[in-house]
Every structure is written in C-alpha cells, then in structure tokens.
Amino acid sequence: MQNVLGCRTQSNILTARNGFCDGDGCCQVALTSNMSDYDVNFNPMDNTTEYYTNGSSTDGAEYCGYAVMMEATAFQFRTAYLNTTLFWDENTGRVPVILNWVVGDETCDAASKKVDSYACRSNNSKCIDSSNGIGYLCNCTDGYDGNPYLTDGCQDIDECAVNVPRPCPGHCTNMPGNYSCPDEKPPSYSGTVVLVVGLSTGVVIVVISITCTYLILERKKLANIKHKNFQQHGGMLLLQEISLKQGTGFSIFREAELIEATDKFSDKNILGRGGHGTVYKGTLKDGSMIAIKRCVSMANEQQKKEFGKEMLILSQINHKNIVKLLGCCLEVEVPMLVYEFIPNGTLFQFIHGDNGCYNIPFSTRLHIALESAQALAYLHSWASPPILHGDVKSSNILLDENFAATVSDFGASILAPADKSQFMTLVQGTCGYLDPEYMQTCHLTDKSDVYSFGVVLLELLTGKAAFNLEGPENERSLSLRFLNAMKEDRVMDVIDDQIKSDSDTGLLEEVAELAKQCLEMVGERRPSMSDVAEKLDRLSKVMQHLWVPAQRDPEEMESLLGESSVASLEMISTGNFSMERRIVQGLLESER
Known part of the structure; x- marks a missing residue:
C-alpha cells in the first residue's frame, strides 16, 4: 500500500508557520500497520510548472525538498527548515523511529x-x-x-x-x-513466614488431636453402650448357659457382622415387615443364608432382663415345623434375632398371591394345617417352659419347596409363667386373628393361639383373607362371616370352589367344624392345640384312605384298617365316600 502526498497551498505565497505541518511547506501522514512498503516521490503540483521554494515563485526553477520517516511525537516543524540543511544538521543525519515488526503471519x-x-x-x-x-x-x-x-x-x-x-x-x-546463594541469610520477612507456618502447623495439630480424641471418646462411648445393652439383655447369662450347653448351635452375633451380611440393611434385602419388626435376608461370610429380624422395641424392662434366658430356651426348640433360631445380637438397644432362612415365602403369599389358591388341592392345604398345628402343639405342650406364640397368622407360617409348613416370628411370644397373674400384657397381634377374649381381658393364653389358628384354618378352607376393609361391613371379618354361615347351615357357600369339586364334602365339613371349635368366643370351650393337631392328623389319614378306594380289594382295606365288619368293607367297595369316611374315622377312634 502506498500513500501519495503533496505539499501545496491555496495562494502564490508560502505561509509556512512554526509548529504547523498542514501542507504549506510541510506535510505529514501517519503510516498504517498494514503497509507492505514505503516510497517517497516529489511531483510537480500542477501543469503551470510553478515550483515554490524559499517563499517565492520562479519559472522553471527546480523544486527542492526532502522526506523522512520518524516518530511523530519527536518532530516539531520550523520554517527555518525550508531550503536549508538545518534539520539534518540538528539531528546529525539520524532521527528516532519506532519499528513494530513480526515474523511471518503464523502463530x-x-x-x-x-x-x-x-x-x-x-x-x-x-x-x-x-x-x-x-x-x-x-x-x-x-x-x-x-x-x-x-x-x-x-x-x-x-x-x-x-x-x-x-x-x-x-557466596x-x-x-x-x-x-x-547457599550461605545467604534468610530475608528479614522469613521470620514472619516461619512464625505463620509454625502457628498454622500448630493449629492443624491441635485440630487433629481434638478430632482424634473426640473419635476415641465416641468409640469408647459406643463400646460402653454396646456393653451395657449386652448386659441389660442378659448377654452374660446367655454366654454362661451356652458354655455349659455345648452343641446348641446358638451364636451371639456382632452388629458389624449383620450389617455386612445385609449390605447395611438395604431395602432390597427386606423379606417382610410386621408389627414387631422388619425381617431382612442376609448372607454370612461362609455363604450361608440367614433371616435377620430387627425388632421395633422391647415390651418392658423385665422382658429386657429375661431376654437372654428366653433366647436360650427358644434356641433349644428342635422341631421340624418351627423355624430354627440360630442366634441373636445383644449389643444394640433392641436385640436382633437371627433365624434359618426359608426361601419360598409365606402361607399368606401362597394363598393370597397373584395366583391365589388356584390349583392348590385340599390334601396340600390339610397337610399345611396339620404341620402348623403340630408346631404350635409342641410349643404349648412339649417346650419347657411352654411358649405362647402370640401372633399366629398365615404370614408367620413359611413354606419350603415341598410345601412343608414352618412356624416363624416369635416377636410377640412369651414364656408361659407358672403364676397366672403374670399373663397380663399389652394387647398385641394382628387384626382379623386376635382372640376376642384376649382383647377384653389382656390375658394371653394358649387358647389365644388356638383362636388365631382357627382363622388360618379358615383361610385354607375359603381362600379368603382374614380381614377385608373393602368388603361390606358384615363381611369384613372372615371369622364372623364363617360363623354366620355355620349357624345358617350354609357352610359350603363359603368354602373355596377349588376344593369343593375334588374333595369329600364330609371331610370339608369336619374341618369346618374343627375351625368353628377353635373360634369359640370363650377360651375354655376351645380345644387345645394338641387336640387340634390330633384331629387334623386323623382327618389327613382318612383322606389318604379315600383317594383310591375303588382300586383296593377288601383284603387290602382290611389289612390297612384292621378288623372290621363285612358290611363295612362292602360299603368301602361301593365307593360310598361319606359312609366310608365315618367307618375309617370310627376305626381310628377305636385305635385311640
């Protein structure tokens, strides 16, 4: 890029002035940053060939001038510079210039x-x-x-x-x-730096010391709380009893073990929730599966003191239809119980799950009822001291892969004391299963478990839930609905259709009559769990004999049932199931 400049005036006389470079005798232009070259030319001002020099015009005279590139602020025009070498002389041929240059056009x-x-x-x-x-x-x-x-x-x-x-x-x-400067003395401000650093380090050390002391004290406090809980729940007595009774298989677990086994009691490991606590699935380090129950609270201080003793008694229960108590954790405020893991859910889920009672034969239902009754009878009659379950319901009966029943959840259980006055306790249990007499007197007895079992028996017979809030008011309670049907002699109306078609009506009526006896309002009129289990056992045997009567000859039946009259055998061979049931029942009664 080139800039062409000329120094011309508006008159024939130069009017150059000191300090002004506006075209009269002097002109200037700023060089831009995007110029690629710089060139100076002196050209005539017009066609008259008049040239101005030294303040006068002379025809044909040569015009004399010069140009220079220099820093703008370093130049001040003077008229004395015209047609003289004064500017050159003053600067000795050198003028200040600022060069702003770069290499290429890349970064x-x-x-x-x-x-x-x-x-x-x-x-x-x-x-x-x-x-x-x-x-x-x-x-x-x-x-x-x-x-x-x-x-x-x-x-x-x-x-x-x-x-x-x-x-x-x-240096x-x-x-x-x-x-x-290896031997250089530290500057004067280094002392301040050292002081600040020293103070900062001291503060950090103090904070760390206080934090560590606090954590140690908190850990010691937590250890003392755990030890206190352990003693309060009878842990020392329990340890002593365990040492005396080797081979019980009962263990005292640390809280950290159970936290690790349940992944910090993750919700994904919850098996169920109840009024007495939450049950979690856990896996011990050896890979064995367990069920851990975190109880909600202890009933009273007396129960806390007796807890260790009661746990040892429960651990000694050895019945195939009662869930095995493997151990407990006592170092927490409310003890945690560790049971064997039963993988296939509860009777409640089996009856009322997505598939309901569909395709569950009466024989399976009767077998579940029998095993549950035998478990409760064992607790009432054979455990020493006797144990009252206190919360018998279908969700507390577990089933294995062969539909074998296992009674579980002893959260509401108490040891039956010798002194009847000690039976007083808070009302507990589950709506629909509660003994009406217990609700009035707050006396928990073995007959309270009998009533609750009667409701479970009804669930197996009817396929209905024990309590239904969405139904009509007079049909919300399954037990009241059943008792009304029994009173009106229409019990078959409430029996599950799935078992009415493939079961003997007489047997169904016998089981219904047993359920009615269990649901008596007065506890003394109810049978004991041993009587209930014995009656279900007899009915189960009768049902086994009724499966294929047509294929059995009289000699086989006589061998099976013992001596009987010829008339009885003839009735069996005819396939008269109702009559046959009475005959077999009579024979079983005579064996007793």
Missing part, C-alpha cells in the same frame, strides 16, 4: 511445527505471539541474553558478575539461567 504454535522456517533458532529462546494476532517474535528466555534468531544466540547471563550490587558477594554461584 507460535503453527510456526514451531515448521522446523526449516521457524525463526527462534537459539536453544534458550522462546516464541511470543504478536499482539495483533498476526505473526510472532522471538526472545531469549529469562537468565539469557543475545540474539534468539541465531543458533546459540542466547547466552547465559552471569548474575554474580554483572549485578550491581552483587546478590551475595563471596554467589552462577547457574545456567539463574544463580544461587
């Missing part, structure tokens, strides 16, 4: 990749991008001086030799690009 990053054309040749040089974003410059790095555009052009500066004053006389050691 440092792009240029450094082109080894052949990269201008920063010295090993101790650095590249700097131009301020306007076009091109780059090279400088020596700190501690070096020279020409960065030449190989080895940047040389180390000897700070120990050139610095005035020298950094540390007698200064020059280093490439730097220097060191």
